[in-house]
Amino acid sequence: MAIPNVRIPSRQLYIDGEWREPVKKNRIPIISPATEETIGDIPAATEEDVDIAVEAARRALGRDDWGSTTGAQRAKYLRAIAAKILERKSELAKLESLDCGKTLFEAAWDMDDVAACFEYYADLAEALDSKRKTPVDLHLDSFKTYVLREPIGVVGLITPWNYPLLMATWKVAPALAAGCAAILKPSELASITCLELGEICREVGLPPGALNILTGLGPEAGAPLVSHPHVDKIAFTGSGATGVKIMTAAAQLVKPVTLELGGKSPIVVFDDIDNLDLVVEWTLFGCFANAGQVCSATSRLILQESIASEFLERLLLWIKNIKISDPLEEDCKLGPVVSSGQYEKVLKFISKAKDEGATILCGGERPQHMKKGYYVQPTIITDINTSMEIWKEEVFGPVLCVKTFKTEEEAIELANDTKYGLASAIMSKDLERCERFTKAFQTGIIWLNCSQPTFMQLPWGGRKRSGFGRDLGEWGLENYLNIKQVTQYTSDEAWAFYKSP
Numbered sequence: 001m002a003i004p005n006v007r008i009p010s011r012q013l014y015i016d017g018e019w020r021e022p023v024k025k026n027r028i029p030i031i032s033p034a035t036e037e038t039i040g041d042i043p044a045a046t047e048e049d050v051d052i053a054v055e056a057a058r059r060a061l062g063r064d065d066w067g068s069t070t071g072a073q074r075a076k077y078l079r080a081i082a083a084k085i086l087e088r089k090s091e092l093a094k095l096e097s098l099d100c101g102k103t104l105f106e107a108a109w110d111m112d113d114v115a116a117c118f119e120y121y122a123d124l125a126e127a128l129d130s131k132r133k134t135p136v137d138l139h140l141d142s143f144k145t146y147v148l149r150e151p152i153g154v155v156g157l158i159t160p161w162n163y164p165l166l167m168a169t170w171k172v173a174p175a176l177a178a179g180c181a182a183i184l185k186p187s188e189l190a191s192i193t194c195l196e197l198g199e200i201c202r203e204v205g206l207p208p209g210a211l212n213i214l215t216g217l218g219p220e221a222g223a224p225l226v227s228h229p230h231v232d233k234i235a236f237t238g239s240g241a242t243g244v245k246i247m248t249a250a251a252q253l254v255k256p257v258t259l260e261l262g263g264k265s266p267i268v269v270f271d272d273i274d275n276l277d278l279v280v281e282w283t284l285f286g287c288f289a290n291a292g293q294v295c296s297a298t299s300r301l302i303l304q305e306s307i308a309s310e311f312l313e314r315l316l317l318w319i320k321n322i323k324i325s326d327p328l329e330e331d332c333k334l335g336p337v338v339s340s341g342q343y344e345k346v347l348k349f350i351s352k353a354k355d356e357g358a359t360i361l362c363g364g365e366r367p368q369h370m371k372k373g374y375y376v377q378p379t380i381i382t383d384i385n386t387s388m389e390i391w392k393e394e395v396f397g398p399v400l401c402v403k404t405f406k407t408e409e410e411a412i413e414l415a416n417d418t419k420y421g422l423a424s425a426i427m428s429k430d431l432e433r434c435e436r437f438t439k440a441f442q443t444g445i446i447w448l449n450c451s452q453p454t455f456m457q458l459p460w461g462g463r464k465r466s467g468f469g470r471d472l473g474e475w476g477l478e479n480y481l482n483i484k485q486v487t488q489y490t491s492d493e494a495w496a497f498y499k500s501p
């Protein structure tokens with residue numbers, strides 16, 4: 001089928017409401033994950049550009065047209081952005097798919113979520129107006145006290161390539177709703193749609209400096225943002241290794257961070273399930289959506305021994321039905337991973353698993369029919385012991401590990417046997433058992449008889465090495481608010497602590 005072509009806009013950095021060439025004039029090529037060809041390039045920001053963007057953001061905070069806006073006024077901008085996203089949905093979805101390899105089906109889904117997220121935070125921005133000043137009654141005649149919620153200031157938002165525009169929106173929307181001035185640094189592996197967000201902000205007349213978009217390499221553009229003295233907070237989604245670097249750099253300035261890092265989430269399947277196909281499909285979706293490049297992917301299947309062979313047999317039949325093709329093709333359900341680096345990384349994990357004695361039940365290689373592109377077959381690995389790397393480390397690719405269990409205690413122990421703590425899923429018709437697992441799972445996200453559904457009203461984030469802080473919901477807005485207490489002495493009486501002269 002003919003692939004719909006779309007022009008990749010050539011952009012500069014988006015700073016202070018306009019397009020600006022990077023000071024050093026460098027650019028980074030865009031490599032198509034589906035064809036391995038260079039299809040464009042993005043500007044490469046460096047420290048000098050970060051300084052210019054931070055000053056623009058600080059100026060915005062000091063100007064009435066942004067720094068003194070009400071939540072209702074900011075909500076208008078957020079709703080206008082949402083409308084433009086929907087207007088350009090088809091083109092943005094294609095650009096997203098071209099850039100990161102995500103199927104067009106999933107990219108379109110993401111664009112709906114992006115628009116809905118801006119709308120959601122527009123509502124919360126309006127609600128903030130009545131919550132800005134909360135009286136606290138001490139039942140004391142001589143004091144009047146209240147709490148103020150105010151924007152935290154200039155915020156640095158550093159985001160990954162697996163959901164390029166959606167992960168950026170999870171941070172940009174609440175940051176703008178709170179009245180912060182933001183500098184977004186998307187991943188250099190997928191920046192196209194984030195740059196289009198800059199064009200959309202320019203078109204809706206978002207005041208200059210409220211949102212600035214700096215594309216570029218992590219160490220060159222991200223690191224200077226983290227260590228900039230006039231950036232008040234960093235919100236990050238990405239790898240654990242980079243999260244540690246960011247937290248270490250921010251610590252030098254006692255700068256607050258929120259870290260949404262990786263995961264190695266379990267899906268526990270009991271033999272009392274009613275509908276085998278329903279559970280098999282959730283298991284597939286939980287690990288192979290977005291080609292497995294999902295921080296919350298339930299990439300460890302912990303299967304009750306009594307149904308293991310029947311379940312795996314059915315799983316293999318479903319896997320054969322997954323259409324692997326150019327991600328822009330209709331009905332494609334598995335595209336390439338984002339880059340040659342990620343491709344090599346995933347294949348290395350698989351070969352290490354084999355070396356350590358595991359069995360590749362299916363997949364494990366490039367699909368025969370895809371001669372070009374960073375494609376990895378949906379892969380299932382069995383005969384795993386818990387000391388293997390494949391059991392412990394996040395692969396961030398279409399690779400599902402399987403272990404079996406007999407008792408609930410064994411299942412809980414296997415599920416929590418990870419340094420991560422992002423998400424867990426349990427499939428069982430016994431809701432009391434689900435309740436027990438909800439308490440026992442050491443994660444921030446629990447799925448009961450499903451895996452991955454993500455709703456922006458709910459707090460998203462984890463524990464342990466999956467980081468801390470929460471995106472989405474009211475919690476997402478709190479990330480960008482400073483809480484200030486105000487205590488007023490209202491009496492004319494002396495305080496009478498000291499003896500009057």
Ligand SMILES: NC(=O)C1=CN([C@@H]2O[C@H](COP(=O)(O)OP(=O)(O)OC[C@H]3O[C@@H](n4cnc5c(N)ncnc54)[C@H](O)[C@@H]3O)[C@@H](O)[C@H]2O)C=CC1
Pocket residue numbers: 158159160161162185186187188189216217218219221222223226237238239240242243245246260261262263294295342345394395396
């Ligand atoms: N939890 C999640 O949602 C994600 C997890 N990952 C994991 O991370 C692995 C590596 O993927 P990467 O794209 O390299 O993730 P990464 O964590 O290195 O990159 C994420 C963002 O951080 C920036 N960055 C990198 N080094 C930085 C530094 N020193 N200071 C400031 N910013 C910096 C990058 O430019 C990008 O915008 C993946 O294989 C996957 O395992 C990657 C993306 C998302």
Ligand SMILES: NCCCC(=O)O
Pocket residue numbers: 162163167237293294295296452454
């Ligand atoms: N369903 C959203 C997952 C977000 C993430 O992988 O970071």
Ligand code: NA
Pocket residue numbers: 030031032033098099100188189190191338
């Ligand atoms: Na890309």
